[in-house]
Amino acid sequence: MKQAESHILVIFGASGDLTKRKLIPALLELEKQNLLPDALAVLGVSRTNLSDREFRQRMTEFLGKNEDEKLVTKFLDRLFYQSISTSESYDYPVLKDRLLTIAKEKAIPENFIFYLSTPPQLYEIIPKNLASVDLNKSDDGFRRLIVEKPFGTDLNSAKELNKNLLNYFAENQIYRIDHYLGKESVQNLLVTRFSNGIFEPIWNHNFIHHVEITSAESLGVENRGGYYDHSGAMRDMVQNHLLQLVGMVAMEPPVVVEADAIRNEVLKVFQSLRPIKEEEVEKYVIRGQYIESHIKNELVKGYRQEEGVDPESRTETFLAMKFFIDNWRWAGVPFYIRTGKKLPTRVTEVVIHFKKTPHHLFGNQYNTEQTANQLVIRIQPDEGILLKFGMKVPGAGFRVQSVNMDFHYEDLADAQRLPAAYERLLLDCMQGDATLYSRGDAVEKAWEYVQPIMNAWQNNAEIPIYGYPAGTWGPDVADQLVEDGQWRYPCKNLSNDGTYCEL
Ligand SMILES: NC(=O)C1=CN([C@@H]2O[C@H](COP(=O)(O)OP(=O)(O)OC[C@H]3O[C@@H](n4cnc5c(N)ncnc54)[C@H](OP(=O)(O)O)[C@@H]3O)[C@@H](O)[C@H]2O)C=CC1
Numbered sequence: 001m002k003q004a005e006s007h008i009l010v011i012f013g014a015s016g017d018l019t020k021r022k023l024i025p026a027l028l029e030l031e032k033q034n035l036l037p038d039a040l041a042v043l044g045v046s047r048t049n050l051s052d053r054e055f056r057q058r059m060t061e062f063l064g065k066n067e068d069e070k071l072v073t074k075f076l077d078r079l080f081y082q083s084i085s086t087s088e089s090y091d092y093p094v095l096k097d098r099l100l101t102i103a104k105e106k107a108i109p110e111n112f113i114f115y116l117s118t119p120p121q122l123y124e125i126i127p128k129n130l131a132s133v134d135l136n137k138s139d140d141g142f143r144r145l146i147v148e149k150p151f152g153t154d155l156n157s158a159k160e161l162n163k164n165l166l167n168y169f170a171e172n173q174i175y176r177i178d179h180y181l182g183k184e185s186v187q188n189l190l191v192t193r194f195s196n197g198i199f200e201p202i203w204n205h206n207f208i209h210h211v212e213i214t215s216a217e218s219l220g221v222e223n224r225g226g227y228y229d230h231s232g233a234m235r236d237m238v239q240n241h242l243l244q245l246v247g248m249v250a251m252e253p254p255v256v257v258e259a260d261a262i263r264n265e266v267l268k269v270f271q272s273l274r275p276i277k278e279e280e281v282e283k284y285v286i287r288g289q290y291i292e293s294h295i296k297n298e299l300v301k302g303y304r305q306e307e308g309v310d311p312e313s314r315t316e317t318f319l320a321m322k323f324f325i326d327n328w329r330w331a332g333v334p335f336y337i338r339t340g341k342k343l344p345t346r347v348t349e350v351v352i353h354f355k356k357t358p359h360h361l362f363g364n365q366y367n368t369e370q371t372a373n374q375l376v377i378r379i380q381p382d383e384g385i386l387l388k389f390g391m392k393v394p395g396a397g398f399r400v401q402s403v404n405m406d407f408h409y410e411d412l413a414d415a416q417r418l419p420a421a422y423e424r425l426l427l428d429c430m431q432g433d434a435t436l437y438s439r440g441d442a443v444e445k446a447w448e449y450v451q452p453i454m455n456a457w458q459n460n461a462e463i464p465i466y467g468y469p470a471g472t473w474g475p476d477v478a479d480q481l482v483e484d485g486q487w488r489y490p491c492k493n494l495s496n497d498g499t500y501c502e503l
């Protein structure tokens, strides 16, 4: 594994939610694991006036309660803060001076990573302002730019954003975060497929009947109603996280495990998605919105009653769709994806449904079910893999029953905690590895694919948006998408608070 190189990490938007909830805890965890280089500083930047001491004090509140004091002190000493008017170029010489001063005082080489954790309107102006003081390129050190989602809100804005970023940074300097790619179990998809002789030979239309991907959340929009009402499930989850998952499930083996080799294969999957025409949207895509209901005797608000949401909103909080990948491997295999807020539990899983045997040997004589094998790849929580297969019911005759072969990450003898997505992604960028970051062309291709669906919703008020009671698996009509049968309902046991279900 490459070592993280010494550098200064500049976080724009350092007084915001993402910094305190995800980035700082991820950095502390890397410190704990001894994965940060000795010469590393973090410079928080935003408009709020804070001293270094005040910034450190604020960040302390978001670190775990029982952390080792010495370690926390070492970590906090790496943190600095600079207040600037982020959108104004006149403040960037101040930023540059501060960076050079920290580099000199702390003997850190002039390598800089700029993390854009601000409102997306600033994703164009900050790179431009960095370029105005030559912080975008250097012959000596590296300059990298991490961009948070959303990468645009539709195809045109995504193209515009990419074009503008490329005015100031080269593609190989740009790291677009999709935190799903940072999840350990998503990366394990590649290992499951490409390091097991038993799976890859049958990973195609000859053996696979259909593929199902579910990403369910039990939470609603919480305090993000204002943002979500302009986004919806398609922009928030499908265009990015779920299509990236599709890319991992469906791609061809990359030539090597390197950023461009893997990302080339993901792009090819996106290029092979059969377009859904505007007039076909009703047939292939079901959208829903949660409505008021009772969950465990408690009255739960509907989406339109959430703070920041238009009382007549037609934004989808649930989406289920069927689509095809028109290439050699996947010809004729339906893919189904489903995501939603206020569903019964939080679970993300990929289910490979294999074809049934060509002849049901035991069916006629023993009036027994014909089982089809399923491989369930649980992304979260309770990460693991489960294989369902038919087994003889003990005793007389040949009756068949479906049973499970079950692996859970937490059962590993030397079980290590799974690193959080932001830990892995930050470390990768520090090592100059963009494999788990989205590439601009793939992001645009994904927008190109979903754009006609969003257009149809916008242009045709007749396309229904179905209500579903909060706490259910979405509108019943979503079942009609799946030809023979229904979606897998993923819970064996639901925890008491309903937020967790066993594989
Ligand atoms: N929070 C999350 O869980 C996730 C967030 N994201 C993305 O990350 C980015 C940051 O999100 P989040 O931290 O939640 O956002 P917040 O609104 O909490 O923080 C935004 C930050 O940007 C700074 N800022 C600088 N210039 C401006 C400006 N002109 N207007 C408003 N704020 C400004 C703000 O500080 P100041 O006012 O001091 O300048 C603040 O520090 C967003 O693009 C979001 O979509 C993506 C995934 C998850």
Ligand SMILES: O=C1O[C@H](COP(=O)(O)O)[C@@H](O)[C@H](O)[C@H]1O
Pocket (backbone or CB within 6 Å): 217, 236, 237, 348
């Ligand atoms: O990007 C987002 O992802 C979260 C779901 O992430 P997960 O890691 O908890 O599965 C989602 O809640 C949020 O709306 C979306 O913006």
